[in-house]
Amino acid sequence: MKATSNLEYLIKKVYSNTIRPSTPILNYFLLKGATPSIFSINTAFTELYLLCHKHVYKKGLELRPYKTINLAGGILAPSTSERSVMSLLKSGSRNILVHQSEPFSTCTGRDSIFGQSITSIKKRHWAQLLYPEGGYQYVLLDYCQQEPAIAACFAFDQKLKAAYQAGDLYLYIGQHPALSHLQRSEVKALVIPRSYGQSPEAYAKEHGIPLAEAQRRWSALREIFNRVDAELNHRSQLAFRDGYVRCRDWAAGVTPLSNPLAVRNWSVQATGADIMRRAVIGLVDAGIDLRLTIHDAFLIRVPIAEQAQQVAKAIAVLKQASSLVLDGFELNVKVDGVFDGQVGMM
Incomplete structure (x- = not known):
């Protein structure tokens, strides 16, 4: 699909984009009504992102020749997702x-990957799959604790923002007397489910x-x-009152049937997603060879001889x-993996 026709599709899609009810059967009643056409998108910015997106995804990832892959590490059979990628490699010549x-696939404007993908495979296996040309490495960059940091910015919570910029937000949260006996991983496993409504x-x-x-x-x-x-909670109340919620690049209708938790987290x-799109455009503009985005992570391909400089430049772009x-607030970025074609992740 050409970028222009993609843009026309997105302009139509944003008019009908609506946060669904939590109970699937209620979708029937939602679809019976009309969604108000009250928002638009920045067509110039969106067209630029679509062009960058197409540029990134036309290149693909270099994977290890099929016969040398041993994801399971011995006699154990590979998982279904691993077999699916291996079968794809078997049928390909390159x-x-x-x-x-x-x-803009999801209600919140995030991109989605369909079909066979390395993202369906646990990252510990990526070193046995990714096989860059000699002299190159794949580097995975990741925003640190992106969602709680964004929420802290919304709330102008200076304590949380300062704790985030000072290092690790989960370690700061774990200093509370009622949580001090927990490991960092346990704090993370507590914060994220609660933010998505777990009781x-x-x-x-x-x-x-x-x-x-x-x-x-x-x-x-x-x-x-x-x-x-x-x-x-305040943003959610406004969304139900006004009948919509929006960000810089995207929007969604809100009806009385919309899932309250989805509205709250939208x-x-x-x-x-707004940040991701600007990061993609920035990386392409900076000449960084971006190959894949995964939620709030970015897989880039860099020459080994220029690794330090290009990774530093990419982190600055992110x-x-x-x-x-976020009105001047910078998210922390970490290197979450380096893959050079050797077995094992550096």
């Missing part, structure tokens, strides 16, 4: 995996802990995120992209 990515009862059952302990942890998070919760997710969307 061992190039071209991902089928659809821009203390469900959390207690999932982790096999007393309900009273789960409630203490939830109470601690309410103290820590009180400004964030108030801001997201702005955080959509803002992450930080600038977040600053453009």
Whole structure:
């Protein structure tokens, strides 16, 4: 599909983009009504992103020749997702995996990958799959704790913003007396489910802990995120009142049947997508060889001789992209993997 026809499709799509009910059967009643055509998109910016997106995804990823892949590490059979990629390699002559990515695919404006993809395979196996040409490496860059940082910016929560910029937000959260006995991974496994609406009862059952302990942890998070919760609740109330929610590049209709939790979290997710699009454009403009985006992560291909310079330039671009969307606040960026074609991740 050409960029122009893609743009025309997106202009039509944004008019009918609506946050769905939490109960699937209610979609029937939602679809019976009309969604108000009250928003538009920046066509010049969107067309530029579509061109960059097409440029990125036409190149594909170089993968190890099929016969040398041993994902399972011995006699264990590979998983279904691993077999699907291996079968694709078996039928290809160049061992190039071209991902089928659809821009603005989700309700929040995020891109989605359809069909066979390296993203369906656990990252620990990527070193056995990615096989760049000699003299090159793949480097995975990732925004750190993107969603809670975005929410802190929305709420103008200076304590959370300062803690984030100082290092690790999860370590800061773990300093609360009710959470200090938890490991960082446990704090992360607490914060993220709560932000998506998990109840203390469900959390207690999932982790096999007393309900009273789960409630203490939830109470601690309410103290820590009180400004964030108030801001997201306020945005949700406005969305239901006005009948829509929007970010810089995208929008969605909101009806009385829309899932309240999806409405509440929409702005955080959509803002992450705004940042991703500016990062993609910035990387392409800077001459960085971007090959794949995965939510808030970016897989780039760099010459080994220029690795330090190009990675530093890419990180600067990602930080600038977040600053453009978050009114000057820069998200932290980390190197989450280096893949040079050797077995093992550096």
